[in-house]
Amino acid sequence: MSASTFLQVRGLAKRYAAAAAPVFEDVAFTIGRGEFVCVIGHSGCGKTTILNILAGLDAATAGEVVMDGREISGPSLDRGVVFQGHALMPWLTVRRNIAFAVKSRWPDWPRSRIDAHCQKYIDLVRLTGNEDRRPSALSGGMKQRVGIARAFAIQPKMLLLDEPFGALDALTRGAIQEELVAICAGTQQTVFMITHDVDEAILLADKILLMTNGPKARVAEIVVNTLPRARSRHDVHHHPHYYRIRNHLVDFLVHRSKLLQEGRAEVAANEESPRVVMPGLAEGDEAPAAPRPALLKQIK
Amino acid sequence: MPQRARSAILSCLLLAVVLLAWHVGTLPKGGAAQAVDPEYARLMGLDKPKSDGLPTPAQMGATIATQLSDPFYDAGSNDKGIGIQIAYSLSRVALGFVLAALVALPLGFAIGLSPLIHGALDPFIQVLKPISPLAWMPLALYTIKDSTTSSIFVIFVCSVWPMLINTAHGVANVRRDWLNVAKTLEAGTLRTAFQVILPAAAPVILTGMRISMGIAWLVIVAAEMLVGNLGIGYFVWNEWNNLSLSNVIFAILVIGVVGMILDFLFGIAQRAVAYVE
Numbered sequence: 001m002s003a004s005t006f007l008q009v010r011g012l013a014k015r016y017a018a019a020a021a022p023v024f025e026d027v028a029f030t031i032g033r034g035e036f037v038c039v040i041g042h043s044g045c046g047k048t049t050i051l052n053i054l055a056g057l058d059a060a061t062a063g064e065v066v067m068d069g070r071e072i073s074g075p076s077l078d079r080g081v082v083f084q085g086h087a088l089m090p091w092l093t094v095r096r097n098i099a100f101a102v103k104s105r106w107p108d109w110p111r112s113r114i115d116a117h118c119q120k121y122i123d124l125v126r127l128t129g130n131e132d133r134r135p136s137a138l139s140g141g142m143k144q145r146v147g148i149a150r151a152f153a154i155q156p157k158m159l160l161l162d163e164p165f166g167a168l169d170a171l172t173r174g175a176i177q178e179e180l181v182a183i184c185a186g187t188q189q190t191v192f193m194i195t196h197d198v199d200e201a202i203l204l205a206d207k208i209l210l211m212t213n214g215p216k217a218r219v220a221e222i223v224v225n226t227l228p229r230a231r232s233r234h235d236v237h238h239h240p241h242y243y244r245i246r247n248h249l250v251d252f253l254v255h256r257s258k259l260l261q262e263g264r265a266e267v268a269a270n271e272e273s274p275r276v277v278m279p280g281l282a283e284g285d286e287a288p289a290a291p292r293p294a295l296l297k298q299i300k
Numbered sequence: 301m302p303q304r305a306r307s308a309i310l311s312c313l314l315l316a317v318v319l320l321a322w323h324v325g326t327l328p329k330g331g332a333a334q335a336v337d338p339e340y341a342r343l344m345g346l347d348k349p350k351s352d353g354l355p356t357p358a359q360m361g362a363t364i365a366t367q368l369s370d371p372f373y374d375a376g377s378n379d380k381g382i383g384i385q386i387a388y389s390l391s392r393v394a395l396g397f398v399l400a401a402l403v404a405l406p407l408g409f410a411i412g413l414s415p416l417i418h419g420a421l422d423p424f425i426q427v428l429k430p431i432s433p434l435a436w437m438p439l440a441l442y443t444i445k446d447s448t449t450s451s452i453f454v455i456f457v458c459s460v461w462p463m464l465i466n467t468a469h470g471v472a473n474v475r476r477d478w479l480n481v482a483k484t485l486e487a488g489t490l491r492t493a494f495q496v497i498l499p500a501a502a503p504v505i506l507t508g509m510r511i512s513m514g515i516a517w518l519v520i521v522a523a524e525m526l527v528g529n530l531g532i533g534y535f536v537w538n539e540w541n542n543l544s545l546s547n548v549i550f551a552i553l554v555i556g557v558v559g560m561i562l563d564f565l566f567g568i569a570q571r572a573v574a575y576v577e
Contacts, residue, residue, distance in 0.1 A: 075484045
């Protein structure tokens with residue numbers, strides 16, 4: 001466990017009935033401080049369950065999760081969650097939805113300070129002017145931005161995002177993705193995010209966890225994103241690594257996720273930890289010019 | 301012409317038809333052309349138009365006018381204005397209803413939050429709920445030994461169930477997401493109860509309260525007929541004993557209008573706590 005490892009997951013498993021096959025088992029990975037990690041896998045492989053365990057909302061059947069030197073054993077303000085269906089309280093305005101979170105974090109703050117803090121994050125997700133509207137008066141993209149603002153506003157050590165953009169149209173999604181890139185770059189936020197979208201993963205993630213199909217799903221591979229970190233969705237696909245990584249991910253989803261589940265592929269089921277791959281690099285390529293130290297240690 | 305205006309016209313037309321039918325139905329029966337001594341006829345009341353007891357719309361109008369001209373008169377224990385009677389009934393309903401809410405809301409919360417409590421109390425609720433509240437009356441009179449308190453108790457019994465069941469249902473069905481939000485934010489039990497569960501369940505709870513109020517208003521009339529002394533139900537029974545059908549009809553109309561106003565007020569409260577998901 002290297003010094004920059006922020007979150008460590010070991011031997012995680014979940015079964016819903018004692019007799020049933022586990023949804024996933026032997027799931028292991030680490031996340032470095034300030035790292036953005038995406039999980040990709042087909043429905044039913046237990047991605048959301050893993051996220052819920054990280055959030056402290058669900059308990060694992062086996063295994064442990066250690067964050068910042070302490071084992072996770074319940075929900076905590078250290079981890080901000082952006083839920084799949086935004087989960088805003090419809091009877092509260094945008095400001096009060098965020099204030100509910102801020103008040104939880106800093107119960108002693110006076111109202112004026114809470115409001116000022118909320119305003120900062122409303123501005124950050126560019127919802128200025130919508131403070132007093134209720135969620136029902138907002139578009140899907142705006143609601144999701146409120147959810148993101150609410151999670152960021154408590155300044156968590158780690159952000160957990162459960163397919164936050166799944167329900168959005170492509171244009172809105174692109175815009176919010178770029179905002180997320182900018183916010184995360186500015187705050188050095190550690191992020192764990194579930195997605196179905198391969199392009200989204202390449203745009204946002206430093207590391208992509210690939211999960212085999214459930215039941216008995218595992219993290220089969222950790223794909224290191226070798227694209228330089230200042231990525232923009234306008235030119236990211238021009239980088240030579242882009243399509244190599246993308247093809248690798250799509251190949252995995254289309255063929256190997258199922259083969260691996262059945263144990264017919266090259267990775268043995270009893271392998272200790274998932275292998276780390278860098279499909280972005282062609283044969284003989286050097287590792288990225290200035291990889292971030294966290295990644296480098298991981299690879300070594 | 302907008303739909304509303306057309307509906308209003310149709311309503312007025314229906315009212316006119318009903319009033320006309322009523323008027324025709326209660327016209328004095330003529331043709332009592334018996335030759336009797338005028339003095340005898342006067343003594344027997346035969347010189348007045350014969351009526352079958354039901355008031356004509358015109359007599360009804362006169363009754364309404366006199367009753368409403370002085371609704372709060374008090375001429376002894378058996379002769380009080382309609383306003384006083386309604387006030388008595390409303391105060392009993394209010395007291396019984398508030399007591400029921402004080403019991404049903406916390407208990408409904410507990411049932412909604414705890415499957416254990418739900419399982420334990422459900423058999424009792426299922427047995428007690430279908431009992432007509434008036435069936436409790438003898439027992440209430442025997443144990444409480446006070447007719448007013450007994451009628452309040454009956455109101456309590458009848459309004460507790462819809463509130464209890466709706467509160468439990470509303471609380472149990474708060475969206476998991478909102479509870480998870482509260483959990484991840486480490487919101488305390490009380491804060492979660494009052495700031496998440498209560499507002500989330502409020503529309504369902506208020507629907508229960510609205511149903512309860514409707515039932516309470518139905519039951520108070522019957523309860524007061526039984527226990528007597530004051531209130532709109534007693535007024536109806538007393539006027540029946542006086543054979544004053546116009547006063548009975550007047551009381552029926554008032555019961556309807558007051559019930560409508562109560563329902564309307566709860567409708568406003570319901571809209572105040574409603575939210576669009």
